[in-house]
Amino acid sequence: MEYGLDKRSNALKTFNTTFIIIWLLIACFPFIWTFWGSFKVRADFFSRADWWYAISAFNTLLETGGQFTSKAYSEAWTEGEFWKASRNTIIVTVFVVSISLFLGTLGAYALSRSTERYAFWILIAALIFRAMPHITLVSGYLFPFFELQIWGILPTTIVVLVAINQPFTLWLLYSFFKTVPKELDESALIDGCSYFQAFRYIIMPVMWPGVITAGLFSLMLAYNDFTVTALLLNQENHTMVPKIQSYLGTNQHEGNLMWAVSAVVSATAPLFMLVMFFQRQVISGLTTGAVKG
Amino acid sequence: MPNKTFFWFFLPTGLAMILFIGLPIISTGIQSFYAQHDQIVKEVKKCDPFGCTVSIVVDQEATSILRDEKPLGKFNGFGTYIDRNHLAIEQISDFWKETDSFGEFINQVTNLPFYKALLFTLTYCLFVTPNVLLLGFIIALSLNAISRKIRGPLIFGTILPMIVTPLVGSLVLFWMIDAEGIIGANLQLMMEDPYLSLKSSRTLTWITIIIYGIWHHSPFAFVVFYAALQTVPQEPVEAAIIDGASRYQRIRHIVLPHIYPVVTFVALISLMDNFRVFEPIIGFSAEGSAQSLSWLIYDNLVNEEVILFGSAAATSMMTIVGIAILLAPVLIRTWKEFRTAR
Numbered sequence: 001m002e003y004g005l006d007k008r009s010n011a012l013k014t015f016n017t018t019f020i021i022i023w024l025l026i027a028c029f030p031f032i033w034t035f036w037g038s039f040k041v042r043a044d045f046f047s048r049a050d051w052w053y054a055i056s057a058f059n060t061l062l063e064t065g066g067q068f069t070s071k072a073y074s075e076a077w078t079e080g081e082f083w084k085a086s087r088n089t090i091i092v093t094v095f096v097v098s099i100s101l102f103l104g105t106l107g108a109y110a111l112s113r114s115t116e117r118y119a120f121w122i123l124i125a126a127l128i129f130r131a132m133p134h135i136t137l138v139s140g141y142l143f144p145f146f147e148l149q150i151w152g153i154l155p156t157t158i159v160v161l162v163a164i165n166q167p168f169t170l171w172l173l174y175s176f177f178k179t180v181p182k183e184l185d186e187s188a189l190i191d192g193c194s195y196f197q198a199f200r201y202i203i204m205p206v207m208w209p210g211v212i213t214a215g216l217f218s219l220m221l222a223y224n225d226f227t228v229t230a231l232l233l234n235q236e237n238h239t240m241v242p243k244i245q246s247y248l249g250t251n252q253h254e255g256n257l258m259w260a261v262s263a264v265v266s267a268t269a270p271l272f273m274l275v276m277f278f279q280r281q282v283i284s285g286l287t288t289g290a291v292k293g
Numbered sequence: 294m295p296n297k298t299f300f301w302f303f304l305p306t307g308l309a310m311i312l313f314i315g316l317p318i319i320s321t322g323i324q325s326f327y328a329q330h331d332q333i334v335k336e337v338k339k340c341d342p343f344g345c346t347v348s349i350v351v352d353q354e355a356t357s358i359l360r361d362e363k364p365l366g367k368f369n370g371f372g373t374y375i376d377r378n379h380l381a382i383e384q385i386s387d388f389w390k391e392t393d394s395f396g397e398f399i400n401q402v403t404n405l406p407f408y409k410a411l412l413f414t415l416t417y418c419l420f421v422t423p424n425v426l427l428l429g430f431i432i433a434l435s436l437n438a439i440s441r442k443i444r445g446p447l448i449f450g451t452i453l454p455m456i457v458t459p460l461v462g463s464l465v466l467f468w469m470i471d472a473e474g475i476i477g478a479n480l481q482l483m484m485e486d487p488y489l490s491l492k493s494s495r496t497l498t499w500i501t502i503i504i505y506g507i508w509h510h511s512p513f514a515f516v517v518f519y520a521a522l523q524t525v526p527q528e529p530v531e532a533a534i535i536d537g538a539s540r541y542q543r544i545r546h547i548v549l550p551h552i553y554p555v556v557t558f559v560a561l562i563s564l565m566d567n568f569r570v571f572e573p574i575i576g577f578s579a580e581g582s583a584q585s586l587s588w589l590i591y592d593n594l595v596n597e598e599v600i601l602f603g604s605a606a607a608t609s610m611m612t613i614v615g616i617a618i619l620l621a622p623v624l625i626r627t628w629k630e631f632r633t634a635r
Binding site: 008012013016017019020023024026027028030031033034037045046047051054102103104106107109110111113114115116119120122124125126127128129130131132133134135136137138139140141142143144146147159160162163164166167170195199220223224225226227231241244245248260261264267268271272275276279282283 | 294296298299302303305306307309310312313314315316317318319320321324364365431432435436438439445447448449450451452453454456457458459460461464465466468469471473474475478479508512516519520540565568569571572575578586587590591593594595600602605606609610612613616619620624627631
């Protein structure tokens, strides 16, 4: 807090800076280390002999003749069929984000403009749904999906992820819609617009920041999901996260572990870029729900 | 908004939630009362010159016909709930009779799969949630005191652990902490114990997963607290400074009361999230010594031979009851507020 009256002692300032540096190291170093290690061979990154090999690249030099190698990446993407997993992830993410935003904006707009009591109960129900562990829902899906023979394919997973995502999207967009003054759409209604027209032409244009935030969170949910995608998709249709898990295997097999390392880096990098770009929206999304109510 | 318009606006999202959140919960409830079929056995008489022997073999054909006819399994009532893998009523009463001391009784009970998982889940919640609140708050205070110009990148660095999926986050840490990783190897050197490793002890595994939990969830608490700190009014703080309040007193009596509602919100959300801890167990390959309720369900669902729908569903229902207990105070409070507001 930078208050004019607030004088900080130098000791406090030093302590504060040290703390932040230590915390940032704890928060970021694992990612930097994994990124660094993904360009080494397994004997270096997971060295039994000497952990310093990971830096001096002793075995990488022996095996490949260079300090760095992109062998793990090329193998994981071709032989490990990571390209297929990333294609599936893109399909799932694009559809989940667009469908959940479409459903979510409609529903949240209605909730924010309704004065009836059921709107309150719907929000509470959504909160309870939000609390359900995904794995308990999955245990409810599996049997009916097997019986209906819709298990294992991408569309099922997309619909399920959209539904799981709705409670959070509703709450988030609801608090955004609440900040848009009612008079705006009321005046449109008086001018003869239907509710849908008011929603489409008056409210949506001023709602873009909220929609982007909600979209980012849907994206992160769909992109990061493990529970649903691992259990509802067959091998062929696996997205990135379950694919990474399948590289781990039960016995940590020679090549596959480095595939997992490079796959982790490949999967994380786009996400980091995205968050770096949209940092403001992510933070505003996390806080609207909390600070405003 | 008229009811009819509301209905049409809300229909798509409502339908999605009812079909894929409401119905599955009911489906889980129904499944929990069924158990998979026993295999049908038949007696086969084998005769050879030395006489006849009767052996019992599995009648594959009849079993598969029965499975096709009644895919849900046989009705089991509350049988699954009280069997050894869940509430284990019978075993517990046996332990109660057999064991001499209370400590030993608790020891026996926490070796049963369900109670073992429950114990881990609760321990995890109990250690992670308060520490997440504390660490998040300290980081928020600390970052808030840093010059505005460099805050952006610092915030980005801080939220990294939160935005990666738990599986990836735990893997990234596991690769460092494992015996062959940078931290694990150095710990072995420092402790002069070449056999020291994550998997060697249950306590170590639990501590690692709890540390992972704090690492993963603190950024969320940080972000919310940081935003709340921006809304703290300056006048009372300045007045307190003039009155000679120490830094600690200012935080304790002005800042904390102001952000109190946010603290309860963060506590609730992280409690809910921590209760479903599951992916780190897979990431750390810690199945041997740490199992959570969600992991038990997962394990039943990926069973190699036959998927244990009934068993998974029973655990799911009990997890839902657990969530309900956690949520109850909040729901009751909201309802009271709502009633007084009317």
